[in-house]
Amino acid sequence: MKVAPSILSADFSKLGDDLVDIVSNGADYIHIDMMDGNYVPNLSFGPMVMKSIRHLTDKTFDCHLMIEEPERYIKLVAESGADIISVHVEATKHIHRVIQQIKQTGTKAGVVINPGTPVEVIEAVLADVDLVLVMTVNPGFGGQTFIPSSLNKIKQLKALREENNYNYEIEVDGGINEDTSKKCLEAGADVLVAGSYIFSHNNRKEAIDSLRN
Ligand code: DX5
Numbered sequence: 001m002k003v004a005p006s007i008l009s010a011d012f013s014k015l016g017d018d019l020v021d022i023v024s025n026g027a028d029y030i031h032i033d034m035m036d037g038n039y040v041p042n043l044s045f046g047p048m049v050m051k052s053i054r055h056l057t058d059k060t061f062d063c064h065l066m067i068e069e070p071e072r073y074i075k076l077v078a079e080s081g082a083d084i085i086s087v088h089v090e091a092t093k094h095i096h097r098v099i100q101q102i103k104q105t106g107t108k109a110g111v112v113i114n115p116g117t118p119v120e121v122i123e124a125v126l127a128d129v130d131l132v133l134v135m136t137v138n139p140g141f142g143g144q145t146f147i148p149s150s151l152n153k154i155k156q157l158k159a160l161r162e163e164n165n166y167n168y169e170i171e172v173d174g175g176i177n178e179d180t181s182k183k184c185l186e187a188g189a190d191v192l193v194a195g196s197y198i199f200s201h202n203n204r205k206e207a208i209d210s211l212r213n
């Protein structure tokens with residue numbers, strides 16, 4: 001399994017230092033949350049900020065777009081250093097087209113579902129994606145409480161992958177801590193995103209390691 005610290009919870013006044021710190025403490029992916037203030041009721045940062053820290057590590061930049069009509073920004077995000085670009089199925093009218101658009105940039109493609117969205121909605125694109133991100137909170141903010149009904153979706157995605165020989169990783173995002181990480185791993189998650197849990201911990205290595213067990 002992999003741990004993907006979300007830099008949404010980093011100290012932006014020293015973002016580069018925080019990035020180097022989580023890399024040296026065992027991060028597998030770097031989770032990068034871009035919010036547009038429209039699709040979600042919050043603004044974070046955009047591709048320019050990601051580009052400015054790209055030279056600090058060669059770890060996978062796992063870019064989560066919480067943007068309405070993400071098709072408008074795929075090229076820019078890819079050129080700014082993303083390795084994986086994930087888009088919400090709820091944020092576009094043409095999820096299949098956006099996934100192809102992401103792949104054409106040479107970037108891996110992910111699809112995201114909110115807590116209120118069933119797995120069935122993305123079944124038709126599961127063969128095309130490298131990652132499925134199951135939101136375990138409603139997107140927009142760090143530090144929220146894990147929504148347990150997401151666990152069934154993880155199991156469902158794992159079963160579908162086995163039945164159909166699909167290749168995606170199953171990632172969970174929101175409210176991940178020492179306890180909820182166990183439940184997600186048991187259900188079949190491959191990648192755990194964690195923001196506030198890791199960044200609020202005095203010992204980040206200990207925090208990242210605790211998610212692995
Ligand atoms: C929420 C973001 C998450 C966020 C998770 O919309 O997608 O990646 O950083 O934060 P925690 O781990 O604090 O719930």
Ligand code: ZN
Pocket residue numbers: 006031032033064173193
């Ligand atoms: Zn995220």
